[in-house]
Amino acid sequence: MSATTRxxxxxxxxxxxxxxxxxxLLATFVFLYAPIATLVAFSFNDSxxxxxxxxxxxxxxxxxxxxxxxxxxxxxxLTIAFASTLASTVLGTLAAVALWRFxxxxxxxxxxxxxxPIVIPEICMGVAMLVFFARIGWPTGLxxxxxxxxxxxxxxxxxxxxxxxxxxxxxxxxNRELDEAARDLGASEWQAFRDVLVPWMSPGLVAGALLAFxxxxxxxxxxxxxxxxxxxxxxxxxxxxxxxxxxxxxxxxSTILIAITLVITSVALWMQGRTAARRADGSGGVTEAGSxxx
Amino acid sequence: xxxxxxxxxNGTDRGAASAxxxxxxxGVTKRFGAGEPAVDSVDLEIPEGExxxxxxxxxxxxxxxxxxxxxxETPTAGAIRIDGSDVAGMPPNRRPVNMVFQSYAVFPHxxxxxxxxxxxxxxxxxxxxxxxxxxxxxxxxxxxxxxxRKPDQLSGGQRQRVxxxxxxxxxxxxxxxxxxxxxxxxxxxxxxxxxLVNLRIAVGITFVFVTHDQDxxxxxxxxxxxxxxxxxxxxxxxxxxxxxxxxxFVADFIGKVNLFEGTVRxxxxxxxxxxxxxxxxxxxxxxxxxxxxxxxxxxxxxVRLSHTRPDAQFSFEAxxxxxxxxxxxxxxxxxxxKGLRLAATVPNSDRGPxxxxxxxxxxxxxxxxxxLVLTE
Ligand SMILES: Nc1ncnc2c1ncn2[C@@H]1O[C@H](COP(=O)(O)OP(=O)(O)OP(=O)(O)O)[C@@H](O)[C@H]1O
Ligand SMILES: [Mg+2]
Numbered sequence: 001m002s003a004t005t006r007x008x009x010x011x012x013x014x015x016x017x018x019x020x021x022x023x024x025l026l027a028t029f030v031f032l033y034a035p036i037a038t039l040v041a042f043s044f045n046d047s048x049x050x051x052x053x054x055x056x057x058x059x060x061x062x063x064x065x066x067x068x069x070x071x072x073x074x075x076x077x078l079t080i081a082f083a084s085t086l087a088s089t090v091l092g093t094l095a096a097v098a099l100w101r102f103x104x105x106x107x108x109x110x111x112x113x114x115x116x117p118i119v120i121p122e123i124c125m126g127v128a129m130l131v132f133f134a135r136i137g138w139p140t141g142l143x144x145x146x147x148x149x150x151x152x153x154x155x156x157x158x159x160x161x162x163x164x165x166x167x168x169x170x171x172x173x174x175n176r177e178l179d180e181a182a183r184d185l186g187a188s189e190w191q192a193f194r195d196v197l198v199p200w201m202s203p204g205l206v207a208g209a210l211l212a213f214x215x216x217x218x219x220x221x222x223x224x225x226x227x228x229x230x231x232x233x234x235x236x237x238x239x240x241x242x243x244x245x246x247x248x249x250x251x252x253x254s255t256i257l258i259a260i261t262l263v264i265t266s267v268a269l270w271m272q273g274r275t276a277a278r279r280a281d282g283s284g285g286v287t288e289a290g291s292x293x294x
Numbered sequence: 295x296x297x298x299x300x301x302x303x304n305g306t307d308r309g310a311a312s313a314x315x316x317x318x319x320x321g322v323t324k325r326f327g328a329g330e331p332a333v334d335s336v337d338l339e340i341p342e343g344e345x346x347x348x349x350x351x352x353x354x355x356x357x358x359x360x361x362x363x364x365x366x367e368t369p370t371a372g373a374i375r376i377d378g379s380d381v382a383g384m385p386p387n388r389r390p391v392n393m394v395f396q397s398y399a400v401f402p403h404x405x406x407x408x409x410x411x412x413x414x415x416x417x418x419x420x421x422x423x424x425x426x427x428x429x430x431x432x433x434x435x436x437x438x439x440x441x442x443r444k445p446d447q448l449s450g451g452q453r454q455r456v457x458x459x460x461x462x463x464x465x466x467x468x469x470x471x472x473x474x475x476x477x478x479x480x481x482x483x484x485x486x487x488x489x490l491v492n493l494r495i496a497v498g499i500t501f502v503f504v505t506h507d508q509d510x511x512x513x514x515x516x517x518x519x520x521x522x523x524x525x526x527x528x529x530x531x532x533x534x535x536x537x538x539x540x541x542x543f544v545a546d547f548i549g550k551v552n553l554f555e556g557t558v559r560x561x562x563x564x565x566x567x568x569x570x571x572x573x574x575x576x577x578x579x580x581x582x583x584x585x586x587x588x589x590x591x592x593x594x595x596x597v598r599l600s601h602t603r604p605d606a607q608f609s610f611e612a613x614x615x616x617x618x619x620x621x622x623x624x625x626x627x628x629x630x631x632k633g634l635r636l637a638a639t640v641p642n643s644d645r646g647p648x649x650x651x652x653x654x655x656x657x658x659x660x661x662x663x664x665x666l667v668l669t670e
Pocket of ligand 2: 356
């Protein structure tokens, strides 16, 4: 190449070739991931303090594993997350379907009221939950896992609107004639729902459930107001630990939490991708005999 | 045009089967909220085995009427009987009719054969019989070998065949089709018209289809109901509808027409004397003695043009204002010296050059019997 050959100027969509664009991108990634990377890195640091690197170790993972109260909080968090994900996915889906399917008086206000927990400040929700459970005299001191009831209910109440919103968005693009076609071909309302509407909603269901799961797993504010001394969740426990000092033990526990979230998200995405691929691939072994009785 | 295929005389061979109509619609009205009803006191009888068309402009209530037959809408008033029994309150899945939707509504997540099998599966038809009937239905619509495909791997025409097979596999007494051809391109639409007619003959059941395309209705249907703003204006065989419309709306909606306003001067002994401003007096054969103001109409292809004064009962002079060449025919727009406008269609039966000039004089005439007298 001679010195006179100049590269053509960047095209309108070649963002990667503009210096300021690269800088912005780099800055974004740094802001997003530097704290997380630091957290993960220092969980392997052989030092009591999170300041200088002293060499690799796994002892804080061991320590976290042997910390019974941390483990208990962790178990609580996962239990609550699974229960509230299940309940809020079902509730949110039903709410979305009802709002999409039927005409009824005050439908607009209903819809707005349902989205309220999304916009109400968490602190207010937390206080409201605290007052509510105290007012109705919610029993305390129940055996595990019943003692997690109050927190689970609180989690359901703030995460099911998210599911409803996501599922509702998916339903907006549903061709109602598909449902009518199923009914016309002899399906009962339930069969049409199961065979046509649910498959259509499934990407929304997965996305909504994921959202509910992560919302529940990392909620601190509302949980803080509804948890008692024997119902500590992971975020609440971490908070109480860092009030003394941020030890690598906390880093280790947090890293595990990040790993779990990543694994669950990947599995969900992979499952979704697999259904999409199967859908696109007509010869994917889905024959009349194979799937009709499914 | 294949208009001649279903002549007026076609009615006789159906007479035998019409002991009881398969569909009876009695005074059916449907209102959505206040305002004009979408369907307004419709009465229809459709005999078994007919290919029946609901024809009308957009928004006239065709789809609503079809949906009431399928069970997706409930009539505000009136009764619908299918195969002799009142279907009021009967849900769509229990009615002996099946529908082909305008969007085809092929289930996107199921293969072609799963789509076709669906109606059998939900009603508990055993797997072996199901496979046999699915194979048969796919053969009927010439989709053999495509059973494993997904809907997004099919063309629009193939998706429509899936929708047809899926409905026919249920062996309904009546097949309802909402604008079955409107989503196809012009060439395919022509081909599918014939195919649908042949399919109807092959399966021998009643087809009721909705269309806003008059050519489609005329070329396919045994009988047509023309609707306007929720009401049925005329029910007749295609040729009757075209040649003997009963009102200005039908005359204007089906095909092209020259429509004038005139008055009856004298009536009697099977003849009418009409007075049309700009044309003068017309004496025409007409059975009913009508009086007063009437619409006087003539189809453009019935209008004859000549360079010399024709030997006809009545004729008048006009000049060519404009013309349009359509390949098979040429449309001429004429204006009389009194300013009356009228259109004529002449077939281009020779290959020779078109010798029409704007401003050229012509003599216009038509057979008195070709004049339409419209009281409504
Ligand atoms: N679910 C509904 N709610 C309110 N109005 C409706 C509903 N369905 C139809 N209509 C009204 O009823 C009238 C007839 O509608 P319909 O769909 O039957 O017309 P159409 O003849 O099928 O027209 P097109 O040829 O455009 O499909 C229209 O004015 C329409 O706005
Ligand atoms: Mg319609």
